[in-house]
Amino acid sequence: MDKKVYLISGGSSGIGLTIVNDLVSAGHGVVSISRSESKIARALREMPHLEGKAEFITSNISSEPDLSAVYRHILDKYGVVHGLVNNAGILTKGTIETISTDDWRYTLDVNLTGPYILTRAMLPLLKKADGASIVNISSVAGLKPGTSVAYSVSKAGLDMLTRFLAGDLGPYNIRVNSVNPGLVRTPIHLDNRVVEDRDAYEAMLEKARPRYPIGRIGNPGDISGLVVFLLSDKASWITGSIITADGGVMVENDLIPPK
Ligand SMILES: NC(=O)c1ccc[n+]([C@@H]2O[C@H](COP(=O)([O-])OP(=O)(O)OC[C@H]3O[C@@H](n4cnc5c(N)ncnc54)[C@H](OP(=O)(O)O)[C@@H]3O)[C@@H](O)[C@H]2O)c1
Incomplete structure (x- = not known):
């Protein structure tokens, strides 16, 4: 594969970090944007070989001034973006009766408006x-109601953004697809405090596991392989697709108890 330049939002943790690692291993130039220095430091403790190999920039995908600065930086340093992974996301919990308006807005702002304004900011570089x-990291929760109304609605909106942009950007030879993971072991639940502690997290995974026909919860590598494929020219006729990577959880047969 030729050396290319990829921009990954939320590359400092979980699924995004594994995508960064896999792209660096394949010899590509990789820029990650995320907000906190502490998660970047954690990522480099976990994968010290990425130091100096991938660029980790602090930037908020909900801030247009931040994204303008990222655009200028990439324009000056690389002049082009071959692939964008809208991976950064946050998790909130609650139903219409329990979630605050602030949390609803925050979820939509990061998970839906963030990918929209980041994609728009990078368009001139993508066209080049x-x-x-473009790969949008959505969720099975966007296809079926999950446990958080704001999160499910944000991801359903992201899937429509995928389909809409596939039509709009096809004439520029820009492809746009969604990858919709099932439950993947990453720091997302603990970092966003949707479970109290590690014991509660492990109990949540164990409770979910029987619903996955493949018999295990996902790991970030289960998602990254598909993302790297969609970024590559091997996927050059795939656009506007919503692709689950979920250990089969979406084919759960509610009529038969899990084995
Ligand atoms: N793990 C799962 O079970 C699962 C399942 C389905 C879908 N997903 C989706 O997969 C994606 C990655 O999830 P993950 O589990 O890998 O999460 P994670 O480990 O919590 O990583 C999230 C990343 O996004 C960054 N981020 C969050 N808000 C941001 C913002 N406003 N601007 C820039 N960066 C931001 C975080 O860094 P900072 O906080 O420092 O900004 C972090 O680098 C998300 O979109 C998530 O919804 C995850």
């Missing part, structure tokens, strides 16, 4: 690639 690929 002649064959760019």
Whole structure:
């Protein structure tokens, strides 16, 4: 594969960090944007070989001034973006009766408006690639109501953004696809305090596991392989697709008790 330049939002943790690692291993230039220095430091403790190999920039995908600065930086340093992974996301919990308006707005702001304004900010650089690929990291919770109304609605909106942009950006030879993971072991639940502690997290995973026909919860590598494929020219006729990577949880048969 030729050396390309990829921008990953939320590359300092979980699924995004594994995507960064896999792209660096394949010899590509990788820029990650995320908010906190502490998660970048944690990522580099976990994967010290990435130091100096991937660029970890602090930037908030909900802030247009931040994204303008990222645009100028990439324009000056690389001049092009071959692929964008809208991976950064947050998790909130609650139903219409329990979630605050602030948490609802925050979820939509990061998970839906963030990918929208980040994609728009990077369009001039993506157009220069002649064959760019955008991958939106959505969720099975966007396809079926989950446990958080704001999170499910944000991801359903992201899937429609995928389909809409596939139509709008196809004429520029820019492909846009969603990857919708099932439950994947990452720091997201603990970092966003949707479970109290590690014991509660492990209990949540154990409770969920029987609903996965493959018999295990996902790991970030289960998602990254598909993302790297969609970024590559091997996927050059795939656009507007909503693709689950979920250990089969979406085919759960509610009529038969789990084995
Ligand atoms: N893990 C799962 O079970 C699962 C299942 C389905 C879908 N997903 C989706 O997969 C994606 C990655 O999730 P993950 O589990 O890997 O989460 P994670 O480990 O919590 O990582 C999230 C990343 O996004 C960054 N981020 C959050 N808000 C941001 C903002 N406003 N601007 C820039 N960066 C931001 C975080 O860094 P900072 O906080 O420092 O900004 C972090 O680098 C998310 O979109 C999530 O919804 C996850």
